[in-house]
Amino acid sequence: MTPFAKGSHLHLIDGSGFIFRAYHALPPLTRKSDGLPIGAVAGFCNMIWKMLQETKGDDAPTHMAVVFDKSEQTFRKDIYPAYKAQRPDPPDDLKPQFRLIRDATRAFNLPCIEKDGFEADDIIATYATAAAAAGGRVTIVSADKDLMQLVAPGIEMFDTLKNRAIGPDEVFEKFGVAPDRVIDVQALAGDSVDNVPGAPGIGIKTAAQLIGEYGDLETLLARAAEIKQPKRRATLIDNAEQIRVSRDLVTLRRDVELADGIETLEVREPEAEQLLEFLALMEFRTLATRVASKLKVEAPVIGDTAGFAPPASGTDVRVLGAGEPPPVVPIDRSVYTVLRDEAALDAWLARIPARGVVAVSVEGIGSDEVTGEIAGVALAIGPGAAAYLPLGHVTAGGDLFSAEGQIPLAAALARLKPVLQDASVLKIGHDVKRAVKLFARQGIALAPIDDTMLLSYALHAGLHGHGRDVLAEEFLGHQPLARRPLLGGGKSARGFREVPIEEAAPYAAEDAEIIWRLWNALKPKLPFARVTRVYETMERPLVPVLAEMERNGIRVDRARLSRLSGDFAQRMAALESEIHTLAGSPFNIGSPKQLGEVLFEQMSLQGGKRGKTGAYGTGADVLEELAAQGHDLPARVLDWRALSKLKSTYTDTLQDAINRETGRVHTSYQIAGAATGRLASTDPNLQNIPVRTDEGRQIREAFVPEAGNVLLSLDYSQIELRILAHMADIGALRQAFHDGLDIHAMTASEMFGVPIEGMPSHIRRQAKAINFGVIYGISAFGLANNLRIPRADAQRFIDTYFERFPGIREYMNRTVAFAKEHGHVETLFGRRIHTPEINAKGPHAGFASRAAINAPIQGSAADIIRRAMIRVPAAIAHLPAKMLLQVHDELLFEVAESAAEETAEVVRAVMSTAALPAVALDVPLVVDAGWGESWSAAH
DNA sequence: GTAATCACG
DNA sequence: GACGTACGTGATTACG
Known part of the structure; x- marks a missing residue:
């Protein structure tokens, strides 16, 4: 190893900076065989290769390293918690590329440097300072203005995109001061992107002028009282402390303790095999050919299924016709793995990070997604590469015994958790909200996510359903194993936990593989259908919001419902005997057929109309008409029906829907149910709780808050007419x-x-x-x-x-x-x-045509409340409030009574501005609010 | 499984 | 000129 000394030349590449520049500069390229996003990886590899070629010769670097940011948590957050706080998450198609770019760095045989608690900039500063002190030269490959403070004799920067060097002159051009005073200017001017506060009202121009006049920041602050402009003077005096904190934030650390000394960064030639293997995996054909010819080795053959495990049997290949994608490997259920011990699980999980994308299919032990446990998890990372992890299966024999060959739940979840929460691994599901809920119960926050059901919905609402079976047939030409035979029906129905593992595994693993394939088929279609923004801003972000609402549930007063049921039953019985008397004989009032015969044959009332099935119509409109003519029987039937409906649909059924563990009712929202973008509520439907009659409203009185809280309702006034x-x-x-x-x-x-x-x-x-x-x-x-x-x-x-x-x-x-x-x-x-x-x-x-007229109106209203719901969690995070329900134009919250008013105002603000910034409506959106001791009282 | 009915926005 | 309709949902019940 050669020591770093005079004559040595160190190249420090700002890897993190480059990732974002490459991502935004290049179109969203994807790996051809499977759609894995690789645009930033491609940009990175091309840049590195170009640099390696261009820097040969006299001026060649002797040492080189690529430096990355490691974590969000840096020492700067300790100084100033808001630092970079409002920075949005990186785009989801970029996340899987972070890890791939580190792999690329190593494939090029370059040191890949990062350290917890520090930004890449601090590491660069430390190496650059040490290298210059040792008498060598340093080139920082970056255009980041935050690094410009490092420019000094022996240290310069290089902007690869503009292909120009950045020295003291360029720094002066940017900041109006020499490099050694850049920190002072940044401290004063602040940085809105990183949330560095600086001095309010002072930008780079003014800051440079002040520093030029007073020499440095401390002198300026000490002599602030001398400044002529009163506003400027006051700002500097009032914000002196904030300016000093800002200076600490922008000052790069030059003393980071690094495991590898500079001498270890000595340039090594790329190793052909290792590099070409990586390029082949990424399917970078052009670069692989170029690299191979330069390194004088044979170029790898890169097929369209490169990176896939070869199919076990490749004979039954589906041909899609001329111009279609290449032949597809058929689904083969015989190749799946069952993960029965921890070593097998670890080995499988280890394959996921390099892929960056994994399909996840989770089965609950039964239908309960809120308090139910997990029966098993299936994972897929490619065709034929799928596995099933049984966790909660039981064998039934009078009593239930845990089935053999299962990793203990806690141990398995502990291993899954880092992957399922890894920001650089995209988890795709079909109706992924189910998985989010089941994992949330286990303390795992599934993220980031994609959802093939929602992809289909954004692309094809109104064309076809979005169930897995429909999509598998439509887009894969494949008929999956049916779920029904596994679970049985009627009396012999069983939960998924009771399905024998050897039957469950092919079903679940196939499910995961289908999801993986559907994602590859559907995700690339978004931009062509111009619905990327719809999917990214109104479908996907709604998933965790709804999952939380569904898990929250709403408290329902069982005793109150029970009393109402009894009351309704009595009144129905009285009506029933009255009706039978009026009819002259008993009959089933609930049977439209019998009722029609009584009305129009037995009693010979006029106006009987037979429908297309030959039955008399006995709808409310018909009975109302008869009642208006003075007939008592139809009037009593209307009363009876109203009570019957309330009792059977609400007061009886709602009691059964109360969860034993939480004591609350947990609905489930279908995101892709209604073609217009509306949600639909099921099991139970809490979007059609009665409100129009007095008796109906009594049911709303049974929806109550916990002690000390109120229910808060906010609804859009006339939103569809406004739209x-x-x-x-x-x-x-x-x-x-x-x-x-x-x-x-x-x-x-x-x-x-x-x-x-x-x-x-x-x-x-x-x-x-x-x-x-x-x-x-x-x-x-x-x-x-x-x-x-x-x-x-x-x-x-x-x-x-x-x-x-x-x-x-x-x-x-x-x-x-x-x-x-x-x-x-x-x-x-x-x-x-x-x-x-x-x-x-x-x-x-x-x-x-009527549906077409209605859809943009109803759908736009649905979009607006979706946008509001997505923004609500952050807006109420500081309040003792939970969002519980959505009813098309209404949001219902449970909130501590003392915070009801504030919550109402916060949510009102979110709802009334929810169209912005995408659409500026020409009409105001008015939101009415009310709260009280029940849902009824909140209106 | 389908039709009829009725609860909601 | 007849057709035969308000838009979007879900749950329950009767009935074949």
């Missing part, structure tokens, strides 16, 4: 919203020329029906039905409305035409809702 006013650009509507007018009264006034003051309620009601009708894609038939008026009258209303607001008709025509041309419509935020039926003939066409 319509914006999208269709209706000046009168927009103005009415700006002026805070009663929008339905205003509509009525415009249409019928009636003054808003003292407007008769039936006129307003008609206008309200029209406003809603417009959102739904109005038709005379629908409006007539709703208002119980003749169709001709309804048509006249609509004509008048369109005359008064011609922009609405234009919007409707424009939207339908767009759908016909493109096959989809879009929300304000770019969400696509496909309309495959839009060009159909016959009655389908009407449905499709």
